[in-house]
Each structure stands twice: as structure tokens, then as C-alpha cells.
Amino acid sequence: MVATKDELQHFLKHHFGYATFKPGQLAVIQQLLTPKDTVAIMPTGNGKSLCYQFMGAYLKKKVLIISPLLSLMQDQVEQLRLLGFKRSIALTSALTYWERSFVINHLEEYDFIFASPEILATPQIKATIQQMEWGLLVIDEAHCISQWGPDFRPDYLQLGGLRSELQNPLTLALTATATPKVQRDIIAQLHLQGDDPVIRRPVNRKNIYLSVVGTSSQEEKKQELFALVKRLQGPGLIYFSSKKLADQMQVQLQKETNLRVATYHADLSKEDRFIIQQQFLHNKLDVICATSAFGMGINKGNIRFVIHFHMPGDMESYVQEIGRAGRDGQPSIAILLYSQGDEMIQQQLTAATVPTNNEIHFVYSLNERTSFTGIDDKFKVIKAFIERGFSEEATTRFFTTRFQDKEKALQVMTTYAQGTTCLRRFIDTYFAEKDAHQHDEICCNYDVTQLPLARLGLLRTKSVTPSYTIQSYNAILDKLFLNL
Structure with missing residues (x-):
């Protein structure tokens, strides 16, 4: 007999402390209980992990x-404990060697x-899990399985x-x-069974105001960033593609404001990294x-x-990164700073991560006993394809x-940044949402x-400009000696 909604909500309240499910959670759980393999596409902050936590319990x-x-x-793991x-x-x-041996x-x-x-x-772990009976197999960040996805692994x-070796257990992607x-x-x-296993929630998070701010140069972009951080109610996240620039901007923001700023x-x-995460989660930092690298698994509601x-x-x-804002449902804002030519940074990153035909040929021509220690990530990726039996022709193809797909994806992002239409509708159209947003x-x-920061309630109410009292050398000495 399939459990009723009331029974499932009672179990949720008793074991997890929540009075109701978030949108999409109940539908995913009910479909899994039928039982049926499920692909759950739910926006960041929608509580995807609760679906498998609930099922296990x-x-x-x-x-x-x-x-x-x-x-x-x-x-x-910490959350479950x-x-x-x-x-x-x-x-x-x-895990240390001894810890890992004990766990296995x-x-x-x-x-x-x-x-x-x-x-x-690894053979030992693979052999162990094949002997176990599984109630549910979960593939988190399932887009990584797709060669068409941006984070393919x-x-x-x-x-x-x-999954086949585990006897095709009930699966949640x-x-x-x-x-x-x-x-x-x-x-x-994943060879999922059943018709239409997908349960999809809209990517549209209405409480996040979307914005693109155009600038004419990198220097103007920096000044715009400083001005925005001084005006915006925090806490907040600032994303960079460059670790070096993230460090530099952290130092500069620390100088220009009295905000608590860290780099990650x-x-x-x-x-x-752990200390910075904890400080941010517990409101000891204002801006990161x-x-x-920052964000996955960081569940902070008031960004x-x-x-x-x-x-x-x-x-x-x-969409993943801006989805870290406003998880508490309150008004928040996502701002993309854009200057003409910003695409070149991503083009350089693609060139640094996607192997060329010559690099593929070189790795395939190496002796099988060649050590790959110290060789860059591109070579390791090619080696992974070799180990999985891909021919050189198939890997090259x-x-x-992959390179062409990344170029197309970057063009979509550039169109968004340069666009003259509703940004939310643009995102809805890209993800083929059924109900396109009305601007x-x-x-x-x-x-x-x-x-409209004031209307959104996102205008900072207190000044963050450092206040320095300039005193003469004699005044400082007088104060010191008077306190003796």
C-alpha cells in the first residue's frame, strides 16, 4: 500500500523536524516509492538531499x-549525523589508510x-559494494554524466x-x-527504466532580481564593484575566474570598507577553506x-x-552560482558585471582544459607503462579515456x-550579457521551461x-566607509602618558 501524503508529512515532521515538504520533494519521494527510477531537476536551495535522506530513513x-x-x-555526512x-x-x-581499511x-x-x-x-571497494543490498542509488550532480553538460566528468x-553490477537498484539522479x-x-x-522519469521544478527563482551592469573597461568594472558592495545589504558572494584577482579585490575591499572580507x-x-566556510555560515564574514570552488554544499539562507x-x-x-542567493525566500540580487571582451577569459580557460588533437595523439602514442605523475589535467583526462577503452579516433571526435559545445555555451552566456530582452525569460527559454516568465x-x-535596491529592500542602511580620526603626534603622546 502506497503511503498517503499525510503519512509522509508526519514521518517528515517526526524524523527531520519540518512541517511541510519544499516544492518538488514530495513528488520525487512518492515516485520513488511506487517504485520508479527518477531524475529530479530542482533549483539550488530546494532541498534535493532531503529526498534521499527521507528514502533511506x-x-x-x-x-x-x-x-x-x-x-x-x-x-x-555531518548534516545526517x-x-x-x-x-x-x-x-x-x-580518510587515512587505517580509517579507510576499517570502513571498507x-x-x-x-x-x-x-x-x-x-x-x-577501486577493486576492493567495488567488490564490497557488489555484495551489498541497496535500497537506493543516488547520482548527485547528475549533469556530470552527460557529455553535453558543462561539468562533464x-x-x-x-x-x-x-548500476548494472549492483543489480540495477532503485535510482535517483x-x-x-x-x-x-x-x-x-x-x-x-544510467539505463533508467520506465516512461518519463523526470520530475522538474522551474529554475526561475522569483525572489532573485537579475541584473547585468555594463562597463567600458576593467578599471571601471572594479570601481562599479566597490560602489555596489558599499550600497548592497549583505552578506554577499563575489565570483571571479582568477584566483589572483580574487585575492587583490579582497585586499582592496578590506581597505575601502569596514566589511569583513575573505578570499576562497x-x-x-x-x-x-573550512574555517572561512564556517565563519561565513555563522555570520562572522560579510563578503567572500x-x-x-566556493558554494557547493554551503547551505546559507541569508545571502x-x-x-x-x-x-x-x-x-x-x-544559474547554479546565483542560486546561492536568497535561499530563505527573501529578496536578493544577482549582478553580472560585463565588459566587451570578457569572453576571452573563458576562451582561454577552455583552451587550457580541452585537449587538442595533437595532445590526444601524443598521449595515445606513449608506452602503457608511462607514468602520468605531475602531468597536467588534460593528459590525465585523456588517460582516463584510454583506460576505458576509447580509441584515439573516438576520443578525438x-x-x-566538446570544444564546439563549450564555444556555443559561451555564446549563449555572451548573448545574455549583451541582451536587450527580459533576463528571466532568457533563462526560462534556455532551459525549455514550460511557463515562460512575463517581465x-x-x-x-x-x-x-x-x-531598484530600495524597493527590493537591499539598500545598505549603515555606511561601510572606514572612519579614521587624524590626530597629531603630540596628541597621541599626551593620551599615552595620561593613561600611565
Whole structure:
């Protein structure tokens, strides 16, 4: 007998403390309980993780969650343990040799097991999980499985085969953004069964005002950034494509304001990144200058603004990143600062990450025993294709298409930045949303020059300009000696 809505809500309240489901959560859970494989496309901050947490607790069966990000896995494990699900573990490189050996030998004792595709490919772990019975297989960030998606990862190609080796357990594929093409690819790659497994929530977050601010030069863009941060109610995130520039802007913002500003990117130690995350989550920092390394798994409800100093390479990344604003449902703003020629940064990044035909040929011509230690990421990606049995011709064809797709994605993002139509409708059209948004004055700024910060309640009420009292040398000495 299928559980009623009231029964499921009672279970939610009793085990998770929420009175009601967020939009889309109940539909996903009910479809899984029929049982039916499900692709859930739900916007950032919509509580995707609760869907598999609920299923594991309700069915009292083991859940295997495959995720691409170490920080995301660790965050989810801590969240589950706080909820009382103590038998949760993340199989990651953060475990010591002895910790990892213990976990593998006692894997049957855990209820929620998080792992990356790379870890699951190791023979010992693969053999262990094949012997276990799974209530649910979860593919988090499922767009990574699609060669058409912007975050494609070769390691995700093995997941369809892994699912078969696990006897095709009930499967939930989760993502915040996926075009119809990517949806079809996810279903095909994972060999999902049943008609129309997709449950989709609109990507449109109406409480986030969308804005593009044009500037004539990089220097003007910097001045615009400083002016915006001084006016906007925080806390806020500022995204950069350059770690060096993120560092420089953090120092400059610290000088020009009395705000608490920190930098976050991959060059920081794990300890420093963790400390900055915690300080931001607990309102000890006002602004983070970050690269795309920041955000995944960071569940902070009151972020009021997200500014992109550099244009992302694709619409999926942009929607993911601006989706970190306004998770509490309150008015927030997403601002893209754009100067003519910003596309060149993303073109350079593509050239640095997508292998050329010559590079592919070179790696294929190497001896199989050649060590890849210290060789750049492009070579490691090619090696991953070789290890999965791809011919040189197939790999060359794949990355030629990949390069063309990235160029098309960048052109879409450039059109958005230069556009003269409603920004929200542009996003809806890109993701093939059924109900295209009708433009209004608190939607976006495509047809106005002034941002309605006061109307949105996003205008900072207190000055953030540092106040310095200039005293003479004698006055300082007098004060010191009087206090002796």
C-alpha cells in the first residue's frame, strides 16, 4: 500500500523536524516509492538531499550516494549525523589508510555511504559494494554524466555499468540544472527504466532580481564593484575566474570598507577553506571573494547578493552560482558585471582544459607503462579515456565536439550579457521551461539603468566607509602618558 501524503508529512515532521515538504520533494519521494527510477531537476536551495535522506530513513535500507565533490560529501555526512543518522560515512581521500581499511571492512554497518566515482572504481571497494543490498542509488550532480553538460566528468561514464553490477537498484539522479538534451543523456547513460522519469521544478527563482551592469573597461568594472558592495545589504558572494584577482579585490575591499572580507579558492589549504566556510555560515564574514570552488554544499539562507566579476562559461554554471542567493525566500540580487571582451577569459580557460588533437595523439602514442605523475589535467583526462577503452579516433571526435559545445555555451552566456530582452525569460527559454516568465519591474534590469535596491529592500542602511580620526603626534603622546 502506497503511503498517503499525510503519512509522509508526519514521518517528515517526526524524523527531520519540518512541517511541510519544499516544492518538488514530495513528488520525487512518492515516485520513488511506487517504485520508479527518477531524475529530479530542482533549483539550488530546494532541498534535493532531503529526498534521499527521507528514502533511506523511511525504507530502512542502505543508500549509496555518488558525488563529485569532497566538501559536499563531508557536509552531507555531518548534516545526517546531526539529524541522528550516525551510521553515515564518506569514502574519500580525507580518510587515512587505517580509517579507510576499517570502513571498507565494516561497510555493511553504515546506512548512508557517500563516495566519488573514482573511489568506487577501486577493486576492493567495488567488490564490497557488489555484495551489498541497496535500497537506493543516488547520482548527485547528475549533469556530470552527460557529455553535453558543462561539468562533464569522464569518471561518471562508468556509472551506468556500475548500476548494472549492483543489480540495477532503485535510482535517483539529482541536478539543479539540465537542458532537455542533458536530461535525455542522463537517462540513457544510467539505463533508467520506465516512461518519463523526470520530475522538474522551474529554475526561475522569483525572489532573485537579475541584473547585468555594463562597463567600458576593467578599471571601471572594479570601481562599479566597490560602489555596489558599499550600497548592497549583505552578506554577499563575489565570483571571479582568477584566483589572483580574487585575492587583490579582497585586499582592496578590506581597505575601502569596514566589511569583513575573505578570499576562497583552491590554493587555500583545506583547513583555511573550512574555517572561512564556517565563519561565513555563522555570520562572522560579510563578503567572500571566491572562485567557482566556493558554494557547493554551503547551505546559507541569508545571502543577499551574488556578483560575478567575470562572466561564467555557460548558463548552467551561472544559474547554479546565483542560486546561492536568497535561499530563505527573501529578496536578493544577482549582478553580472560585463565588459566587451570578457569572453576571452573563458576562451582561454577552455583552451587550457580541452585537449587538442595533437595532445590526444601524443598521449595515445606513449608506452602503457608511462607514468602520468605531475602531468597536467588534460593528459590525465585523456588517460582516463584510454583506460576505458576509447580509441584515439573516438576520443578525438569526443573532444572536438566538446570544444564546439563549450564555444556555443559561451555564446549563449555572451548573448545574455549583451541582451536587450527580459533576463528571466532568457533563462526560462534556455532551459525549455514550460511557463515562460512575463517581465515585470521587479524581475530584471534589461530595460532600466538604475537598480531598484530600495524597493527590493537591499539598500545598505549603515555606511561601510572606514572612519579614521587624524590626530597629531603630540596628541597621541599626551593620551599615552595620561593613561600611565
